[in-house]
Amino acid sequence: MQKTLYSLIELQEIDLNLDKVEEERGDLPSIVEKIKTTLEKKKTLLIEQKELITKLKVDSKTIETELGSLKVQLKKYETQLYQVKTNKEYDAIANETENVKKKIDDLENMIIESEEKIENLTKSNDQIQFDIEKLSTDYDENNVALQEKISASSEEENLLKNEREIVEKKLTNQQINAYQRIRSAKKGIAVAYCNGGVCSGCFSFLPPQKVVEIRSMKKLYHCESCGRILVWDKNKE
Ligand SMILES: [Zn+2]
Structure with a gap:
């Protein structure tokens, strides 16, 4: 599961960069x-x-x-x-x-x-x-x-698309579809970080027990209020 979560984080990063290319x-x-x-x-x-x-x-x-x-x-x-x-x-x-x-x-x-x-x-x-x-x-x-x-x-776009294909292969279709669904519903952000006990996507507080579980990166958790996939931000440690 940890691998899946890291792949989802990677996918999100690539997609945000692709969005930037599009925006330019x-x-x-x-x-x-x-x-x-x-x-x-x-x-x-x-x-x-x-x-x-x-x-x-x-x-x-x-x-x-x-x-x-x-x-x-x-x-x-x-x-x-x-x-x-x-x-x-x-x-x-x-x-x-x-x-x-x-x-x-x-x-x-x-x-x-x-x-x-x-x-x-x-x-x-x-x-x-x-x-x-x-x-x-x-x-x-x-x-x-x-x-x-x-x-x-x-x-740059081609490089990102190639990277995206590689990351996609590490995920199941179901995971990719769920990711896409959340991404299109939630302003392009499907993966949110747990920052100081708060969901980085919608800023709602997360129960301390859940924070501990998210930190372990052993299961796929969704934010109860915005539905985004919650992951632990390693840089915050
Ligand atoms: Zn949220």
């Missing part, structure tokens, strides 16, 4: 990730809006063709209007003329609306393009800084 990278990993996500969203939006502009332009062409033939038809009706013989015929053609005029109005309004939409989308795309360029520069700068930090500490 600071906010950079999350900043880089955030910029990347925003950048991807903007790029997708730009593509979507460009496609929409193309579609609006194609639709406008179709409408313009239709307008062209309606205008031809209108001319035809207007000529016919002068050649009619009866009132009935006149009314019929006048009615058709009104219908065509209304259709032409509607289609012309559709083209105006479509042009407005295209104008707004083009403006919006210019802004997005500007944002994308700015974000790309931000991304590159932050990513270079992050990669530099990673490579500066990667050697």
